[in-house]
Amino acid sequence: MTDRTEQLRRIAYYESLLRELAQALSEADAALPASLRDKAEALGRYYGSEAWKRDFADDEAGLLPKTLRRGVLSEDGIYNVLEEYRGRLEDSGRGLLKNTAECEGDTMNNKETGKEQSCGFYGAEAVPEEIRELYRDLKHVWCPETCAPRLRPQWSEDNLTWGQCSITSFLVQDLYGGKVYGVPLPEGGFHCFNVVGDCVFDLTSEQFGGEELDYADRPEQLRETHFADADKFARYELLKEKLTAYQASKA
Numbered sequence: 001m002t003d004r005t006e007q008l009r010r011i012a013y014y015e016s017l018l019r020e021l022a023q024a025l026s027e028a029d030a031a032l033p034a035s036l037r038d039k040a041e042a043l044g045r046y047y048g049s050e051a052w053k054r055d056f057a058d059d060e061a062g063l064l065p066k067t068l069r070r071g072v073l074s075e076d077g078i079y080n081v082l083e084e085y086r087g088r089l090e091d092s093g094r095g096l097l098k099n100t101a102e103c104e105g106d107t108m109n110n111k112e113t114g115k116e117q118s119c120g121f122y123g124a125e126a127v128p129e130e131i132r133e134l135y136r137d138l139k140h141v142w143c144p145e146t147c148a149p150r151l152r153p154q155w156s157e158d159n160l161t162w163g164q165c166s167i168t169s170f171l172v173q174d175l176y177g178g179k180v181y182g183v184p185l186p187e188g189g190f191h192c193f194n195v196v197g198d199c200v201f202d203l204t205s206e207q208f209g210g211e212e213l214d215y216a217d218r219p220e221q222l223r224e225t226h227f228a229d230a231d232k233f234a235r236y237e238l239l240k241e242k243l244t245a246y247q248a249s250k251a
Helices: 003-026 036-047 050-060 075-092 100-113 129-138 149-154 165-176 230-250
Strands: 179-184 190-196 199-201
Touching: 003 036, 003 050, 003 075, 036 050, 036 075, 129 165, 129 230, 165 179, 165 190, 165 230
Parallel strands: none
Antiparallel strands: 179 190, 190 199
16 A cells, blocks of 8 residues: 555545534534544544644645545634534533644644554454553554564554554454454455454554454454464564563553
8 A cells, every 4th residue: 555545545534534523513403423422533633643734735735636525634624623513512511522722732742652542443442441451552562663564664653553463463362362353455365353252353453544344254364374474473572572561661
């Protein structure tokens, strides 16, 4: 995947969030779905991020396709929708959404640490808190050296999970059991995810931006097969080592 393709997927994903939020707000008499809160906060984080600034600058420079839906790159448009949503939450007594300034402050704090603290992976709502905490820890651990070599040129701190799926999934299996399954990829190979008990989750799903994967009826993935690749096994060992060191530093 090229940098431009990844950028366009990112913009399309956040554009879909903006449109969904705007549609809900246009229905004045309807209660706002609780599911919109995480989406609104994700949109706020994007608006305050370096990724948004790059996307906005590229759009201003005429580098993006003319047919691209780009409402999310309008400063006033995204700000107004987020503020209206926050106001609706306040009026309904369902608690405060972080306002745009707070989201931008969070982004600056995250920039200092190099990692965001949100849990935006597939299945995050259904898993125990300890798995969400593992995900937060991994965001301090994933790095170019743990990324698959062929994907390493596209890895960035804006896409931490890029090229990390198999080693992460087997690490999760080490800690929580269950099985690892794979979604077949158009270019060959599999994107790995976990099933533990009744929980289906994918700690590295965010690398696909707004693309929705089909996790149903997928083939099981065996570590013996994946770790026959010496480089992949070395990256798995490095990920374990870095995670152990980071968690020890928090104690």
